[in-house]
Amino acid sequence: MNKAIIEIFKKFCLDKEHTHSGELEDAHDRVEGSLCPKKGMSDVISFTIKKENNRIIDIRYICKLCDPYMWISVEVLSRLVASGEFNDVMSISEDAFEKVVQVKDSVLNQHFVRARELLSLTLV
Amino acid sequence: MYFLDNYEKISIIICFAGVAKLADALGSGPNVRKDVGVQVPSPALKGEVLKTIDIRADFPCLKRERNGKPPIYFDNACMTLKPSYVIEKINEYYTQYPACGERSTHWFAKEVDNAVEESRFLLKELINAEDEEEIVFTKNTTEAINIVAHSFPWEKTDIILTTDHEHNSNFIPWYMLKKHGLIADYIPVASAADNTFNLDHFEDIVKKYKGKIRFVSLSHVSNLNGVYITDNEIKEIVKMVKNQHDDAYVMLDGAQSVPHKRVDVRGLGIDFIAFSIHKMMGPTGIGVLYGRKELLNKKLLPFIVGGGVVNNSFFNKDPVFFKAPYKFEAGLQNYAGMIGAGAASRYLMRIGVENIESHEMRLNKMLTDGLKKFDEVEILPPRDYHKRSGIVTFFIKKLATKHDDDDVDIDEKLNIRANIMIRKGSFCVHSWYNAYKKYWDNFFPGFRPILYRASLYGYNTEKEIDVFLDTMEGILKELDDLPSL
Numbered sequence: 001m002n003k004a005i006i007e008i009f010k011k012f013c014l015d016k017e018h019t020h021s022g023e024l025e026d027a028h029d030r031v032e033g034s035l036c037p038k039k040g041m042s043d044v045i046s047f048t049i050k051k052e053n054n055r056i057i058d059i060r061y062i063c064k065l066c067d068p069y070m071w072i073s074v075e076v077l078s079r080l081v082a083s084g085e086f087n088d089v090m091s092i093s094e095d096a097f098e099k100v101v102q103v104k105d106s107v108l109n110q111h112f113v114r115a116r117e118l119l120s121l122t123l124v
Numbered sequence: 125m126y127f128l129d130n131y132e133k134i135s136i137i138i139c140f141a142g143v144a145k146l147a148d149a150l151g152s153g154p155n156v157r158k159d160v161g162v163q164v165p166s167p168a169l170k171g172e173v174l175k176t177i178d179i180r181a182d183f184p185c186l187k188r189e190r191n192g193k194p195p196i197y198f199d200n201a202c203m204t205l206k207p208s209y210v211i212e213k214i215n216e217y218y219t220q221y222p223a224c225g226e227r228s229t230h231w232f233a234k235e236v237d238n239a240v241e242e243s244r245f246l247l248k249e250l251i252n253a254e255d256e257e258e259i260v261f262t263k264n265t266t267e268a269i270n271i272v273a274h275s276f277p278w279e280k281t282d283i284i285l286t287t288d289h290e291h292n293s294n295f296i297p298w299y300m301l302k303k304h305g306l307i308a309d310y311i312p313v314a315s316a317a318d319n320t321f322n323l324d325h326f327e328d329i330v331k332k333y334k335g336k337i338r339f340v341s342l343s344h345v346s347n348l349n350g351v352y353i354t355d356n357e358i359k360e361i362v363k364m365v366k367n368q369h370d371d372a373y374v375m376l377d378g379a380q381s382v383p384h385k386r387v388d389v390r391g392l393g394i395d396f397i398a399f400s401i402h403k404m405m406g407p408t409g410i411g412v413l414y415g416r417k418e419l420l421n422k423k424l425l426p427f428i429v430g431g432g433v434v435n436n437s438f439f440n441k442d443p444v445f446f447k448a449p450y451k452f453e454a455g456l457q458n459y460a461g462m463i464g465a466g467a468a469s470r471y472l473m474r475i476g477v478e479n480i481e482s483h484e485m486r487l488n489k490m491l492t493d494g495l496k497k498f499d500e501v502e503i504l505p506p507r508d509y510h511k512r513s514g515i516v517t518f519f520i521k522k523l524a525t526k527h528d529d530d531d532v533d534i535d536e537k538l539n540i541r542a543n544i545m546i547r548k549g550s551f552c553v554h555s556w557y558n559a560y561k562k563y564w565d566n567f568f569p570g571f572r573p574i575l576y577r578a579s580l581y582g583y584n585t586e587k588e589i590d591v592f593l594d595t596m597e598g599i600l601k602e603l604d605d606l607p608s609l
Binding site: 006016 | 523569574605
């Protein structure tokens with residue numbers, strides 16, 4: 001696979017200190033879904049979210065059977081929405097995503113869009 | 125491979141009460157067990173190891189090929205393959221005497237009754253029950269456990285104990301009793317750090333709730349990772365449970381034990397055991413509940429009722445139930461399944477469950493040793509093969525185990541490349557998986573790996589283990605670019 005993607009995966013997803021991978025025990029909302037139902041058993045992503053006054057104050061995700069594209073997408077999405085207004089989730093653009101990951105990759109963007117749709121389901 | 129011809133020719137004409145006598149009548153030819161009339165294989169008597177290739181020929185599906193390769197079936201904890209002998213006994217029912225049992229008096233019906241009761245006898249022999257009437261046919265293990273859960277006269281102060289890694293079949297029924305307020309509590313007793321059964325901790329719990337524990341239901345062998353409770357531990361459990369309450373009972377979920385090891389219900393002193401025939405080379409849709417006769421007759425009141433369970437009913441008073449096992453077998457039964465169950469039991473005894481156990485242990489060692497050589501692979505504890513039955517569950521220490529959407533997962537690669545069939549998922553032990561978060565988080569926060577399970581049986585071979593390990597090596601090499609944890 002694309003070496004650049006693997007480098008981004010390492011940079012954003014294997015950083016124990018800053019990762020949003022995990023679960024919030026006292027979450028207000030939880031959403032779970034499959035985003036890449038192409039072959040065999042699909043990936044399963046679940047977000048747990050803590051809210052306060054219409055704002056996300058904390059967010060974590062579990063990414064099961066995810067490929068690096070999906071890991072990057074949900075991690076970066078989590079970073080972007082943290083402390084954001086609920087209504088802002090769908091308005092986070094692919095440009096904003098690309099700016100963070102510093103790469104233009106259509107497959108990566110597709111994954112990001114799907115992850116954003118899943119997360120927005122629980123916030124609308 | 126047929127080895128029971130003489131027995132079968134005679135057995136078709138006998139009646140239920142005559143089964144044991146028939147076995148005696150078979151005489152004492154070489155290697156014949158008088159009690160069941162089943163020939164014990166000579167390797168077992170000589171202490172030789174089971175030659176799996178001898179029984180592989182009995183399984184039609186093992187003769188199949190795909191892409192020039194044979195099947196490698198390692199999904200035995202879910203479902204086992206069926207030998208011709210069992211298939212033909214089921215076919216025999218459908219082609220020769222496909223009638224109702226227990227109702228009609230005609231020619232075919234009598235043959236059904238005889239065949240079903242012979243099956244009950246063979247299953248009784250398999251687990252060393254005292255009486256055929258202690259063998260209740262059910263749909264599967266799940267139904268067998270539910271029969272006990274919903275037929276037992278619970279009191280609101282009762283506490284039920286299980287382990288913390290039960291299959292949903294031995295968890296949800298008890299959980300629901302608590303939810304409906306029928307019992308005081310349901311406690312899943314924590315296992316040791318390496319997932320093995322922790323007798324000391326169990327004893328602490330029994331002491332803590334002394335006099336309130338009414339029922340204990342434990343997986344004899346876990347389908348999650350093959351961890352088992354030893355015979356001595358079970359005897360200790362029975363003793364301590366019965367000492368603290370004079371009306372307390374012990375049940376085993378034997379779905380993963382009865383097909384793989386010698387289970388002696390009387391020797392263990394247990395009150396109930398549930399198991400499924402499809403996991404012991406028999407047909408699907410049939411299982412067994414063993415219960416001590418006096419408990420089945422006097423303690424349990426059936427909850428699935430209707431036709432076939434009563435011998436009289438009235439508008440203004442209670443129906444008159446049959447005695448066990450019939451009072452638990454409501455409606456027209458799965459006769460083909462029952463007959464197939466007997467055939468599977470006979471086949472299993474012919475091979476010798478002890479031989480299967482030692483064979484699986486040898487393969488388990490080989491598989492465990494092989495997997496330990498891969499840095500990326502972690503065997504779900506316990507890592508020591510001695511502590512597990514023929515089940516090896518493992519996961520890959522990587523956040524990602526596939527490259528992209530078009531890449532398939534490891535189990536699918538094994539299937540595509542070498543016809544290797546394993547299972548992945550949580551194996552119906554979600555409660556344990558969800559409670560095990562701290563263990564997964566030690567690898568990486570939020571790490572929730574896919575578990576892969578290879579489960580073995582008597583027809584598996586060393587060569588199959590070699591092919592599995594070689595194929596795994598190739599797959600893991602392709603994942604080298606994805607970082608390990």
